Amino acid sequence: MDPGPQGPPGAPRLLLLLASLLHLSPFASGSSSYTIDAVGLQIQPGDVVRSGTAVTLRCKVSVSHDNIPDLNHTFQLTRDSAPVFTSTTAEDLLVYELSPARAADSGSYECLVTVKDKKKKSYSKILEVTGLQTPLLQLSTTQPFQSKEFTATCSAPEEKGALIFRFYQRFETGELLKMKELASPGNATQAALVLAQTGSPFLFCEYDLNLVSFGTRRSNRSNEVQVVVKALFISPVMNVLPSPVFEGEVVEFTCQVINPPPGIELFLKKDSRILQQTNSTLIHRFSAKDSDSGEFMCKAEWDSVQKETYKSVVVKELFSRPRLTVEPHDIFEGDTFTLTCSVANVSERVDREDLQFVIYRDWTNVSASHVYSGVAGAGSNGNYVCEVLVHSVRHSVSKQSARVAVRAKVPVSKPRLSVRGGTLVLGMPFQLLCHSDAGSLPITYVLYGPGVQNQRRTVSRPGELALFNSSGIFDAAKLGTFLCHARNRDSGPPEKSGLQLQRSTIVIEPVSRPLLGLSTTSVAEGQTLTLVCSLTHGTPPISFTWYHQKKVPPLESRTSNKLQESFDISSVKREDEGSYYCMCTNPANQTKLSNRVAVAVTLAGWKKALIATSCTALVLMLVLGCVFKKHLRRYKRGRMGELSVKSSGTKTERLSLTQAEFNQANATPGMIGKSIWSEHTSGSESDDQNSSVVAEPDDTEEQNTLADPDKGVPELPEAQSVKYAELNHDADHHGDDGNHGDAPVQDDHISEADNNETVDVSAGACVESDP
DSSP, X not given: OOOOOOOOTTHHHHHHHHHHHHHHSHHHHTTTOEEEEEEEEEEESOSEEXXXXXXXXXXXXXXXXXXXXXXXXXXXXXXXXXXXXXXEESSSEEEEEESSOOGGGOEEEEEEEEETTEEEEOOOEEEEEEOOOOOEEEESOSSOBTTOOEEEEEEOTTOOSOEXXXXXXXXXXXXXXXXXXXXXXXXXXXXXXXXXXXBOOEEEEEEEEEETTTEEEEOOOOOOEEOOBBOOOOOOEEEEESSSEETTOEEEEEEEOSSOOTTOEEEEEETTEEEEEESSOEEEEEEOOGGGOEEEEEEEEETTEEEEEEEEEOEEOSBOOOEEEEXXXXXXXXXXXXXXXXXXXXXXXXXXXXXXXXXXXXXXXXXXXXXXXXXXXXXXXXXXXXXEEEEOSSOEEEEEOOOEEEOOBOOOOOOEEEETTSEEETTSOEEEEEEOSSOOSOEEEEEEETTEEEEEEEEOSTTOXXXXXXXXXXXXXXXXXXEEXXXXXXXXXXXXXXXXXXXXXXXXXOOOOOEEEESOSEEETXXXXXXXXXXXXXXXXXXXXXXXXXXXXXXXXXEESSSEEEEEEOSOOGGGOEEEEEEEEOTTOOOEXXXXXXXXXXXXXXXXXXXXXXXXXXXXXXHHHHHHHHHHHHHHHHHHTTOOEEOSSSOEEOOOOOHHHHHHHHHSTXXXXXXXXXXXXXXXXHHHHHHHXXXXXXXXXXXXXXXXXXXXXXXXOHHHHHHHHHHHHHHHHHHHHOOOOHHHHHHHHHHHHHHSOOOOOGGGGGGOOOO
16 A cells, blocks of 8 residues: 655654744743833822822733733833933832832833833823922031131031022121132032131022922021131231442341241232242341332231331432444444443432443453444354442442344445346346345345336245346347445445346347248249248347248257258149248247248159140141041042933933022022032031131132033023922921931922922032031
């Protein structure tokens, strides 16, 4: 019996494993099915309570599930969206107590419950706790000294949260003064207070609490503490001796406090500099100088209390500060200069004879007098100072003048005038540079020359250039007329430039307009054409370039030191015909174009001979053709003369035309000369026929044979005349058609004549058209 299809090996094991996994999976039993039905929040005993009341918050969760053992719930209690308490429990109820509740506990509460991966939040509940605890003020002393710090403590021990404390002073007049404001993270703070005035004021404090849901709440005032502010007598006493004070005298400062408290400090200051410091009576001595004038301060400091006393001291001068001067002001090398030291004011306590003068150069004594003279040069350059001294029993004073720098100036050297760049193009604007190799700054340069109206340039800094703009000159000799003056001192003549400008300048003359000349304006093919480009002036090297008007690239370009260059075009061709010009330029970079010259290229000689030979052969062939045609016509006339005209009966009559009748018939339209025998031909053929007809009268011999005048012309019958006229009429129509040859015309005429009478018109052959 067939057991049926078999599965792959190991299939039973795989089915068993899948069955086990499904059995162990939570989806197989359905134990993970759950849902959070509701979350409720209650506040007891109510939503609004007094500060200090015990408040209980209850959060209840309802969860539906299918046989989930030990299901945990995570409760999170928030106030104003900030977590305040979190707990995980298997119970479905969370109890949170505020015992007692304070104002800081006020806010909007919510309960968030998390079960595994699901969450649900309760509706918000607002709790308002009214009332704030009255703060308590405590002082480190109730009898503080004036301006001395003491400590004040303000606290609300039953309150929660961050509090902002303020300290106030209430004067006996009832006026309030806020002394300090501090933010504290807790419910108490300390402040260092200072009372600047003596008296018995009252101190108290208060605090603020900031609530998110209810704003800022302020507490009641604390208890008031009366203090007695005691005066602190530590102001120092300062004396200065002698008075008045002169330079060189010893000055003594005394600073002390009467009945000082222990730990006091004394300071002697001038401006921001401390001269001396001590813990007892202060005595300070120094030798007075004029720079010691000013305000002195004696300061007493005890703890945080400070008292000051000020004294202004003026130190009178025994003599004023010396002044050192030099003459002349501008000193040049080789000049004699004089230094003078002077004192403007001298006190009555000093005689001028007691003043001692010393002059230093770089702190080297060069003179023991108030005057010093020297010759300016490198050895006398330096910084000079004058010192004045007074020595006596009571005074010993020395003063120094301001420093005077003596630097001997270098006279300006002979200037050099040059063209900037070293190259000058005639006719173009250019710049001139005037420069002296030596000379102390500033140096003033003045330029003179054609087109320049005394231009001035002052060089004050190293590297600065004295440049002058000049319009173009057209003659190189005018460079010698430019002149430059240089001066760096007020006295004396200026230095002048020499004639080196012409020697140091490269002068470039622009090229003139070139002239293009040709060996011939008509040249035959195969010959050589010479293009000569010439100039009247221009500085070499000169670039010559030849152009054909209708050809883009230049024909030739070369550089030469000559004013004339030529270019040959060998084996001239027909395409070389046209206009030619040349272009010239030189280092002046001014390009000039020449005149344009037209060149005609004629045929080569052998081509002309070939054409002449061809024409001659053609004419000869035409002549031979004419001769042949002439003989052919004579032959036709001979044959036509044998024609006869027969009568309608047995009688045959002969009709002969005289030469005059033949000419008349030939000249009259419709006559037999043209109408009967001629074809309709072109204009050129008609001209040939006319020419032939004109030549025919010379053949009198044949005409005489056809019509002998001695025999006369037979008279035609009337019927034959009619037939002759009809024959002429029909011939005219045939001639107009122009499509019939000689033979058909003749046959028609003969057949018509046979019906009546035969007419022999042999003279008509003279005007027969060429076949």
